Structures are given as C-alpha cells and as structure tokens.
Amino acid sequence: MSNSFSRKHSSSPAKKPFLIGVAGGTASGKSTVCQTIIERLGQFDVDQQQRQVICISQDSFYRELTPAESEKAKLGQFNFDHPDAFDYHLILKTLKRITAGESCEIPVYDFKSNARIEGKQATLYPADVVVFEGILVFYTQEVRELFDMKLFVDTDADTRLARRVLRDITERGRDLNKVLHQYTTLVKPAFEEFCLPTKKFADVIIPRGAENLVAIGLIVQHIQDILRARSEAPGFERRRTVNFQLSPEEEDLDFSQHRQNSEPCLSRPH
Ligand SMILES: Nc1ncnc2c1ncn2[C@@H]1O[C@H](COP(=O)(O)OP(=O)(O)O)[C@@H](O)[C@H]1O
C-alpha cells in the first residue's frame, strides 16, 4: 500500500534539505538514476513547484565561453570535461542558497549552441531532498562537503561511449566524427584524470546505473527513512507529500516503460 502522507504547512522554519550528490562518467546514467529515484519517491507526477524532491544538473553551471573558446566548441575541440569548464562560484552560491531553504534561479544550458540560453532561467523551489548530478560534482572539496549522501554511477566505458554517440547525434546536434574526436581526445582523458578519481568519495557505488534496480531500491528506502525521521522530529515543517513506502505496482516497476515518459533533471534541455 502506498503510504504518502501530508501535513498542513506550519510557520516553523523548514529543515535544511537533504543534499545528494550523484557523480559518474558521461552517459553513465546519472540523470536516469536520479529520475528513477524521484519516480520511486512518488514525485514524478508532482508539479515542479510542489516537489519535495528535486534534481539539478551540473550542466546548468557550464561557464560562459569566450568567442575563441566558442569557436573551438563548435569543432568539438573545447574541453567541457575539465574542471575549468564550470562556474564553481555559481555552483557554491546556488548550493548554499538551496541548503538555506531559499528559492533561486539557475541558468538553462543549451548543448547545441554550447551556451546558456540568454534570458532564460529555471527556478528552484525549496525541497526536502535535493539531488545534484554531474561528471565533476565531487571534484572540489568545498562542494563535496555539502553533500549528505554521495553516489557514483559506475557504467562500463564501452556502454557509455555507445550511449554518448547516439545521444550526441540525436539530441545534441553533433556529427559522428566530431563526437568520436571529442571523446577520444578530451572526454576520455578527462574522465580518467578528474572524474574517476572522485569515485573514492562515494558512499554508494551503483554498478550498471539505472538498470540496477536493487541498488536504487535500497537508496530510495534510505531516503524514505531519512524523511520519515525528519518528519517525526520536533519543529518539522513538511512541504509536500512523498511516498514513504513503495506500492506493489512500484515494487514491480518496469523501468524501461517508465523512462519513456520521464523528464530529465531540471534545466537539462538537450
Ligand atoms: N539502463 C539504461 N539502459 C539503456 N539506456 C540507458 C540506460 N541508462 C541511460 N540510458 C540512456 O543513455 C543516455 C545517457 O543517459 P543519462 O542518464 O542521460 O546519462 P548521464 O546523465 O550520466 O549523462 C540517455 O540517452 C539515456 O536514455
């Protein structure tokens, strides 16, 4: 039986949200894992503004490029897998606002133009659980230390390359030669130098990504336990409703069917 619960909003201050970091190589299934966790917590059909569990992507924090860098990016020659490609100042500022329970605006990134969409921002509303996913979310100590739970999605490199080629061609407007050139010269070396070494910081490693429903089920249960404990603590203000138990239907969830209707993490238009 599904055991969602709700309580009237109170005037007491909201608790600091539970912050989960999800790292892993490109196309390892990070956003799919996050989406599946959100679905299993019964949050998928909930309006963005009402969600108790939200997900944001590090992709929203790619820094703006100079005209020369932009030209390189068009040729697949800019290193988007290097830590310098991100705006860490904005990441920290945003995560600090999130942990303070405040709403904030973040950029919306467009992979086709390799740039933020001008004049467009996504609003993040306060939530009880915030998931932040990206290739280098564990790279800096300052960001890493903000997470209450750290997950690393560990998917075989050949599988990731195959998915990346398909995704970049169909969703990100790239051609095969440039995708392969970028992958071999920049993405793979940077994965080995900057992303893979951060696996040691993870609390839980998820082999095979989103197809690992056992790992995802355990993580969901852990989040539910945390939310339940928080809801029982004095002074708790509950924002929305969340499933504390999986319904029999969810237990039998056919992952592949559910993914077809899933939205990516907030502000990840491809
Ligand atoms: N378990 C899976 N089986 C098949 N395809 C998958 C699986 N997980 C992810 N994908 C596909 O692989 C691509 C990359 O997945 P995504 O979750 O976006 O990875 P990441 O966020 O790590 O880049 C997407 O097209 C997604 O639909």
Ligand SMILES: O=c1ccn([C@@H]2O[C@H](COP(=O)(O)O)[C@@H](O)[C@H]2O)c(=O)[nH]1
């Ligand atoms: O303009 C851009 C920005 C990023 N990339 C590539 O994206 C991946 C990170 O996103 P995932 O969803 O985790 O795969 C990174 O490997 C960059 O190389 C890009 O190609 N163009």
